[in-house]
Amino acid sequence: MRLNQCYKLLFFIALLPFLSSCFEVIEEISMKNDGTGDVVLTINLSQSKTKVASVMLLDSVQGYKVPSKQKIQQELNEAVAYLKKSEGITNVKSNTDFNNFIATISFSFKDVSNINNITKNILAKQKIKATNTSLYSYNKTSKTFNRQYQAIGTAKTEFNKLKPKDKAVFNGATYTSIYRFESLVTSSTNPASNVSKSKKAVMLRSNISDLINGKINVSNSIQLAK
Amino acid sequence: MKKILFSFSLLLLFNLVKAQDLVKKIPANAFTVATIKGDNIFKLMFVKDFNESFVGKKLLEGTSKSLDKNFTTIEDFGINLDKNMYYFNQLTDSITYNCFLIPLKDATKFESLINNKDNKIKTTGDTKTMVLPDSTSIIKWNNNMMYFVTGSIKSSFFADSAKSAQYGIKDIRFQNDEATLADSAAVAVDSAYVTTTDEPMVEAVPAPPVKVKAKQKTATKKTAKKATGKKKPAKKKAAVKPKQEVEEEVIADAAMDVAEAVPAAERANADYDLYQQERAEQEAKQKRLAFTWMAAQAEQIFNGNYESIESNKSYTSSLDSKAIAELWVSSLQDVYNAVAPEFGTYGKSGLMKGYGSLNAKLFMDNKSFRISTGLELAQEQADSYKKIMNKKLNKNFLKYVNSEKAIGFMSYAIDTKAYLEELPKLMKQTYGSFLGARMDAEMDLGADLLSLLLDEEAVSKVIKGDALFVINGLNSKEVTYTTYDYDDDYKQKEVIKTKNETLPDFLFMFSSDDTRLINKLIKYGVNKNFVSAEGNIYKIIEKKSPIDIYFLIKDGIVFFGNSLTEIQAINSNQVKSQISKTHKNLLSKNNFSFLFNAKNLVGKVPASEIGGEETAKKFNSTLEKMGNVYMKSNPIKGNLVSADISAEIPNGHENALKYLFSLIENAAK
Incomplete structure (x- = not known):
């Protein structure tokens, strides 16, 4: 839930508060043994496409301004431009499908720690406070992948201040993180996470509202076979 | 004869009682007068009930506390609750007075x-x-x-x-x-x-x-x-x-x-x-x-x-003995003219020409809340509006309203021809003086040009000026969406799934005696692939729209709707009239009408689509508390255009005032 916060910014902060709805945020990180890797972030509003399309026809809903396609595209482009300039980040691509309301951003990194500050900075540019902090790290020698996740207390307070109608938007929303490795996974510390049959991937799914509320913690320490 | 005499003397007596009313203290040149009618209010709710109500208790407690006294009833304030309380203001070029008269x-x-x-x-x-x-x-x-x-x-x-x-x-x-x-x-x-x-x-x-x-x-x-x-x-x-x-x-x-x-x-x-x-x-x-x-x-x-203001006919005629509160604003035109010189060169008199006094009345009874508003017009203006409003809704529209299911509707009927003819006149009256006398010629020219360009008669045949928008309930529809499945290796695979979505079925219709132009438009649309045809029924192919829109021209009516079944039923004459008498009256007797029937929406939207059980429960309970909400324009009476908004109260409540108090109490909890 780090980089995808920029999607939250682009799409749902402005859009979702009025969709009681289903949407998915997916974060995929593929780690190579040498510490480099790729990230694919997806936000999929397809399940709510009728509502989104209806809302897009309006100027504002429940007091929130509805961004136009152009505006969304522009902000996404800005995020891409920012990523391109970021240290250790290459191969940045983005794709939007306004028929199904699915957007993706993908890029490669030299070291997983390169992605640590990106979200916060993009959000800060848009004057939005991040709802959590996550630190990713990969130790080549010990072959451990770490994600240190910390929900920010104020995010919960802010969330609780929302009107029930607005909060409801997050009810059906899910967050999925998938980490893929070249080596086999020997252990994954987060009890909510699952290791794939092939033992080469770890998946964690949760409700976005639980994340914001701090009910669930997505910190994880994954040990790979040496 | 005795009876007549008796009632006559009663009337006199009533007037005498009225004479004691504080209204006589309001100067004739008051700009705004607002009245709260104590007697009508306390007919709906006894003083004792008021004291025991949540609002009453709060009021008494608050006052007792701030004055360090012990008030048990609002009668302790010394106010005569059986009489009218007034607010009025007076505007002069140098000072504005805001005044209250309390009996x-x-x-x-x-x-x-x-x-x-x-x-x-x-x-x-x-x-x-x-x-x-x-x-x-x-x-x-x-x-x-x-x-x-x-x-x-x-x-x-x-x-x-x-x-x-x-x-x-x-x-x-x-x-x-x-x-x-x-x-x-x-x-x-x-x-x-x-x-x-x-x-x-x-x-x-x-x-x-x-x-x-x-x-x-x-x-x-x-x-x-x-x-x-x-x-x-x-x-x-x-x-x-x-x-x-x-x-x-x-x-x-x-x-x-x-x-x-x-x-x-x-x-x-x-x-x-x-x-x-x-x-x-x-x-x-x-x-x-x-x-x-x-x-x-x-x-x-x-x-x-x-x-006193009682000498002002506009004021006295705006009154209604049954209202529980009234508001009257003196002629906009007069006031504007009076104040205008103070604006120097900007203050052109004559603006707001034709607009007289404005009034609003609030009624509460055992069935509903009602706000009635009225605006006085100058004779010329009123005549224009009368011509425009001289139109009734197409009676054939009525059979497409299903009162059992309808969540809401909105209709209007104006005479397109009269509208196009009167519009330049109305514009000139309202804004003419703003542009100055020198522009009169140009205004006239503009009006003539409009008439020349538009064949009012022909336009009024294509669009007759009446239309009805109705939501005949909700329908569940299967929609597809994209999501992902993950294999044993957690590799993502895009899959298309389906789900049911509840959408309102809307139907919009307007009358047209001359559909040639519309037919040409359709033909053009079909040629350009904007429209697909299936017999008489056309579908708009436009990806932007989140829903499918179908249309049909039948018996001088152009229909638009998102329910294919409904459009097909209309096409094959299978629609049976299911309109209630109230709805029929509302639609056929007024130039403009609006209805929102919350009850027909209760429990119709699946909880999963409103954001969970809890939200759905709240949503439904709010709807249950709402009765029908109506709006309608009344026929022009004399020079007065007026409109009513009313909200029915749910069963089980004695009257609207008590219901309002219970709502306040619930909201404060």
Whole structure:
């Protein structure tokens, strides 16, 4: 839930508060043994496409301004431009499908720690406070992948201040993180996470509202076979 | 015959009782009058019930606490709850008065609401006066009524140096010539003091020398007269002015006498501090002047003889004995014209031409809340509107409303031909004078050009001017969406899944006698692939729209809708009329109507689509508490266009007022 916060910014902060709805945020990180890797972030509003399309026809809903396609595209482009300039980040691509309301951003990194500050900075540019902090790290020698996740207390307070109608938007929303490795996974510390049959991937799914509320913690320490 | 006599005498008696109403105290030139009808309110809810209600308890507790007393009933406030309470305001070019007239039953009880009253109340005969701290408002009362007035000076008036000088007030600017500044200030100080010292005696101002005091009194009385004279701004302005000036001279004279006492040293050096000080002083003077005028106005209300608002036909005809509250705003045009000269070159009179008084009435009974609003028009304007509104909704529309299922509808009917013909006239009346007399020719030309370009008759055949939008319930529809499946390796695979979505079925229709143009449009659409056809039914192929839209032309009606089944049923004449009598009346008798029937929506939207069980529960319980909400325009009566909004109350509530109180109580919980 780090980089995808920029999607939250682009799409749902402005859009979702009025969709009681289903949407998915997916974060995929593929780690190579040498510490480099790729990230694919997806936000999929397809399940709510009728509502989104209806809302897009309006100027504002429940007091929130509805961004136009152009505006969304522009902000996404800005995020891409920012990523391109970021240290250790290459191969940045983005794709939007306004028929199904699915957007993706993908890029490669030299070291997983390169992605640590990106979200916060993009959000800060848009004057939005991040709802959590996550630190990713990969130790080549010990072959451990770490994600240190910390929900920010104020995010919960802010969330609780929302009107029930607005909060409801997050009810059906899910967050999925998938980490893929070249080596086999020997252990994954987060009890909510699952290791794939092939033992080469770890998946964690949760409700976005639980994340914001701090009910669930997505910190994880994954040990790979040496 | 006896019966007639009896009822006649009853009517007389009723009028006599009415005569005791405080309305007679409202001056004829009041701009706004608002009434709260105590008797009608307390018919819906006994005083005892009110005291025991949540709102009543809060009110009594709050007042008891703040005054350190123990009130058990609102009758303890001494107000006569069986009579009407009024608010009115008066606008002049120099001051705006906001006034309340409250009937009293027991003045002693009312006085008990005032702390340390002995220091604050001044008694003259049976009238008592209290000045509120800061001298911005005055409360005056006797055994029958309480009057509250607060006035605010119009700064625009005193920005005009010629006018403000009449009152010894100077519009001070930093660059001002020193001598003038000081001089006028000296005069101003005095006149202002003269006019105010009489009032604040209650404030224990050290008594000035006897001689001066005598002078003050005469001056005050005169200003008092002047101030009340000023209340007739518009019509008699020219007549009033010279009189005012004479009075001004009197004041100025009185002022000059005392002016000599001002030390000459004070006239020196207009530095910034002095400017600031001067400014503050001038503002204080304006405030004191406002106070003097207010005092005079209040005095006039109690002891003066003047024409009351009851002589205003527009006001009296706006009243309804059943309303529980009423609002009346005097003719927009007159007021505009009265105030317009003060706007200088921008104030062109004639704008708002044709718009008369505005009124709103609130009704509550055992079935509903109703707000009725009306706007008076000039004859010419009313005639235009009458022509435009001379149209009824196509009767064939009615069979497409299913009252059992309808969540809402909206309809309108105007005569397109009359509308196109009258529009230029209406535009000219409303805005013509704004553009100036020289533009008259251009306005005429524009109107003629419009007529030339448009064949009103032909247009009115294509679009007759009546339309109905109806939501005949909700329907579940299967929609597809994209999501992901993950294999054993958690590799993502895009999959298409389906789910049910509840959408409102809307149907829009308008009448058309000449569908050739529309047919051509359809043909064009089909050629350009904007439209696909299936027999008589067309579908709009436009990805932007989140829903499918179908249309059909049948029997002089053009239909649009998102339910293929409904459109197909219309096409094959399978629609059976299922409209209720109320809905039929609402639609067929009015030029405009609107209905929202919340009950038909209760429980119809699956919880999963509103965001979970909890939200759904709240959503449904809110809807259950709502009765039908209607809006309708009434036929033009005389020169009055009017419209009603009403909301029915749910079963199980005695009347709308009690229901409102229960809503407030629930909301506060």
